[in-house]
Amino acid sequence: GEDVEQSLFLSVREGDSSVINCTYTDSSSTYLYWYKQEPGAGLQLLTYIFSNMDMKQDQRLTVLLNKKDKHLSLRIADTQTGDSAIYFCASGTASKLTFGTGTRLQVTL
């Protein structure tokens, strides 16, 4: 089946930039998504990128897509303590998403 991989943990200092990486295998993915999950909560859509785009910027968030390498990254500028959460990337179509295992972002003072 399709597979999405992420590193499990990332620690950054407050004010620094965070970069969370993701690789996927489904070449037919229409969209690629980044979701944020805070403890005990559901998933909050942060941003998404259409598969024919290379980059998308939304305030502090920058998504980069390398379709050739099937590599997706999420950059959070000026990381704050409130950004501490688990970040999931997901690939697929509107009908079916495959999620990565999630990257736990820890923001230290």
Add this chain to the structure above:
Amino acid sequence: GAVVSQHPSRVICKSGTSVKIECRSLDFQATTMFWYRQFPKKSLMLMATSNEGSKATYEQGVEKDKFLINHASLTLSTLTVTSAHPEDSSFYICSARDSFMNTEAFFGQGTRLTVV
């Protein structure tokens, strides 16, 4: 953004009983809803796709008789865990896709099920 409400947020039940979880799209119509299960420190596993007015489509390995899904209206889908066992304890999350917009699915806040 669009809101998906999931209820209850937490439930504890005894082994052998059944538990119903509701997923509602509050401000949009959703012909399709998705049910996921999340294991500790694991990703979300798609259990089934719920289609309004028709039978749900279950992923391989998911027992349809154990996880009953009903999508009776454009704003409500329910997941019933029947004859619950402790190993059914998990975090269940639903998502709903706006019938008129195909870019994203909105997620509920999840239900923590504990079977004792």
